[in-house]
Amino acid sequence: NAGVTQTPKFRVLKTGQSMTLLCAQDMNHEYMYWYRQDPGMGLRLIHYSVGEGTTAKGEVPDGYNVSRLKKQNFLLGLESAAPSQTSVYFCASSYSRGGRNFGPGTRLTVT
């Protein structure tokens, strides 16, 4: 039982490049989330999903897209990376809207 896993763990991008962050969970959770954590800003919700095939915008969705084609996976895409997207990205899942199981994080640097 791996819980929530994230791929990759680290990545450096140049401005304008694109990439996809992959989140996988093996707990059969309906809800999945993408957060970013910046110094002094806490955890801010980017996008979330309440079930397979659904997505919704969170607090800071601009510059990101998501897809939930399979229940166990939630992908976060950056189409054209900007330095402001340098952050640590956390994926989480839950069986309800309450407690979250978080992944270990992806540290992204955009130069």
Next chain:
Amino acid sequence: DQQVKQNSPSLSVQEGRISILNCDYTNSMFDYFLWYKKYPAEGPTFLISISSIKDKNEDGRFTVFLNKSAKHLSLHIVPSQPGDSAVYFCAALRNSGNTPLVFGKGTRLSVIA
């Protein structure tokens, strides 16, 4: 506008003493509250929660108190241990509708041996 506020960015406590972390919220529709703990280079982990129908919830060394009239909750850790040194996030949820969890900015706790 911040709906969940943790006004102390950091807190230092001696080992064996009590740690009290505070959290205030502005939205009276919140009715479920959670605390998460985060070590460096790791994801946050769930610590303890409380429903608005209670004013106290205890789990070992950790107790969360909720004062609904003041829109205030606090996390007490007794006795504090060096391994408790981490960033603690308060979070709140509305149980009606489909709104996700709202996090505070976190408080860094340092327990000094």
